[in-house]
Amino acid sequence: MHKTKQISSVQNSLVKKILLLKEKSRERKKSGLFIIEGHREIQLALKGGYEFETVLFHPELMSEAETSTLFANGSSAVDFIEITKEVYQKLAYRQTTEGILAIVKSQSSLLTDLQLPNKNPLILVAEAPEKPGNIGALLRTADAANLDAVIIANPRTDLYNPNIIRSSVGCVFTNNIVTGSTSEVIEFLKNKNINIYCAALSASENYVETNFKSASAIVVGTEADGLSKEWLNSSKQNVIIPMQGEIDSMNVSVSAAILIFEAKRQRDFK
Template sequence: MKKQISSVQNTYIKQLVQLKDKARERKKSGLFLIEGIREINLAVKGNYKIDTILYYPDLISETKLDTFSNLAANSIEVSKDVYEKLAYRDTTEGLLAVAKSKNHTINDLIFQSKNPLILVAEAPEKPGNIGALLRTADAANADAVIIANPKTDLYNPNIIRSSVGCVFTNQIATGSTDDIVAFLKSKNINIYCAALQASVNYHTQDFTKPTAIVVGTEATGLSDNWLKHATQNIIIPMQGEIDSMNVSVAAGILIFECKRQRNFN
């Protein structure tokens, strides 16, 4: 018998609203919400386990629904009111998924390449910036994204949305700055810090060896521990009146210089 939920007061739906809105609930349950066909497809491609599929039949064809219903043991038809309560957007084709989160500890990182290229961001807060960083890393096919001293959990719906699902396609780790510095050094990965102090122009450096590009927030930059352990601090020459640019734009310039030097391999 097909399961249906029509009331926003349903206990399970209330739990899902908590998952959507509260990082504490996501962490406690190990579950999070994914909205949209593209994002769910990317989560499956990234080997995320789908726990439940929820759908609003007026927005999704039976053919598409058959494809996604097979992903999970549970499939629930929801009413328009329930769908609108759970969805951030009204253009996501009537599909939501409850998925199981992954472990993102630094020691779980596995590099397929002997010459890895890694993007490190210290203490990013804005989901839009985090999403843009993840899109940049995906576009460059970086080996990993590492977030030091994270301020926002990875399964925040705004990160999933702003990354257009790239939160699922990147290999991601989180940890303290101290632990990440120690990890990079143990792997003999050169550390290039985007910073104003004691810096050289970024294009003068050799990024063809194992490389970590490290960016900080626009407000405070990188902590001293990064600068102390950097192979070299690097800077993007600025020709206007200001001395910084959006962190995701800076990361894109630096990562793609690395790719250019590696002949986009």
Template sequence: MKKVITSTQNPYIKELVQLKDKSRVRKKTQTFLIEGLREINLAIKGGYTIETILFDASIFTEKLVNQIENISGVEVIEISSEVYKKLALRDTTEGIIAVAKTKDLTLNELHLSTKNPLILVVEAPEKPGNIGALLRTSDAAGIDAVLIANPKTDMYNPNIIRSSVGCIFTTTIATGTSEEIISFLKQQNINIYGAALTASVEYQTIDYTQPSAIVVGTEATGLTSKWLENTTKNIIIPMRGAIDSMNVSVSAAIIIFEGVRQRQLKK
């Protein structure tokens, strides 16, 4: 018999609301919510384990649920529109939410698929929207990994999943301290190019066809001295207007795609 939940006061639904809202609950249970069919399919493709699927039958039919690949054995629960609105993050929704298991994103679990990687490193990102945009860019460019140094939010924050449009599931990601990531890059003989305003060369003058890590910091303060002391070279995007910087996701995209362009020319 199919399970149906219609009350927002249901204990399980209350647990899911906590899962949506609180990082500590996601870390404790090692689970998180995924909203949207595209995102769920990308998570499955990315090797994530789906535990439960909840759907609002007034928006998303059970027939469509049954067409999702690789969900055999997954519990499926029909929920009321009131319950769905309690769990959903978006104003425009698809009527489907999944509960999934998190992955271990520590640096120890990182396995690069090439000896000549192009990597993005982001130091101390705070805004989920920026992280999501950086992941979208990384997916679009097909780079080998995104390393998050000293993250200020957990990677399974629903706003990161939403703003990345599911690219969190398609991108190789690892987190660690700046010290751990610097040590990793040096052990792997990966050049470290830090985006900085001082002691810099123009970004397009660098050869990114060798193992390369492009490192960006926060928009407010840029990279910390820990990174600036360990870069192979500092790089800068020349500004033609009145300001001296851009949004971090835009800056990262410009440099990443220069690296991709160089690598394509070398093929």
């Protein structure tokens, strides 16, 4: 590892650039860059084949040797910069991320890029999720279940929002995840002969009575709005998780997890 320079001022132009990338979705989309913070998250991004541009480390928390080891098999074109405690505290989203963050190039997430090598895929579709915490939780569930893909229909936030990266614990980098409009996603699923199962209250059957053994997409909407009519009209079968209390819905990530692992159980998940 060749350390190119040190940064000790919070007024440094690179520091200002990083702050913009963290705070502004428009800047991330415009530049094709985003920020990763934390040892585990960076490990997963490396595993996911992401290209790193710049790595910044605070030696009191993450030594040069540890940083070098982390990127031992990474690109030699990465710039490594040592930063002071003051700079790190200015940049860090949280203070428990081992003193390392990086500027990384985003990957394409177009629906047209989605490859499904499994002939009998199990896919999660989330329509218009807005809360980064929910998206992160959905991605963690998808990772735990080793789903073939996650599709975000009508996305309301970009995938590289720092809150999504944090709440997904880096699973955003290892899931097979793409985005598209609802109509595009429905057309894609139908063209691939993937059955659509919508989580909905009306015209639904108990989820344990639904057969998820063939190629399936489990579709969930927001807690506030549910799924659009376009999804409900395209559904092979609406499914419901029976409630025994006073409310008629659960957090979307909890509902998705229940449905996904029922599908995995039917597929002899062990």
